[in-house]
Amino acid sequence: MTTATSVLERRLAVHPDVALRPEPFGALAYHYGNRRLIFLKHPDVVTVVRSLADHDTVSDALRAASIDEARWPSFERALGSLIASEMLHDRTTG
Numbered sequence: 001m002t003t004a005t006s007v008l009e010r011r012l013a014v015h016p017d018v019a020l021r022p023e024p025f026g027a028l029a030y031h032y033g034n035r036r037l038i039f040l041k042h043p044d045v046v047t048v049v050r051s052l053a054d055h056d057t058v059s060d061a062l063r064a065a066s067i068d069e070a071r072w073p074s075f076e077r078a079l080g081s082l083i084a085s086e087m088l089h090d091r092t093t094g
Helices: 043-054 058-064 069-084
Strands: 012-014 018-023 026-031 037-040 088-090
Touching (some): 018 043, 026 043
Antiparallel strands (some): 012 088, 018 026, 026 037
16 A cells, blocks of 8 residues: 555656557546556646656656645655555656
8 A cells, every 4th residue: 555655765667558649638548457447637737757767766856847835745646645546656767
């Protein structure tokens, strides 16, 4: 199980079986393996999700996207949900 405090220091990336399709509200994320479809309802969430693999930790990705720290708890919850639905996974390298 993912806890809110652990998400910030995790090394995450979009799962290789997931496709992100831009939409006016944010994006659609579709997992070809488990056939789940998730709506990413805010462009800032999409920006962070797309950049996760480029940063050492989630908190680094949030800083790079200029996300105010007051908003981090909502991102922790959103990313935790994406981990639970297998849209995001832990990176072991890079």
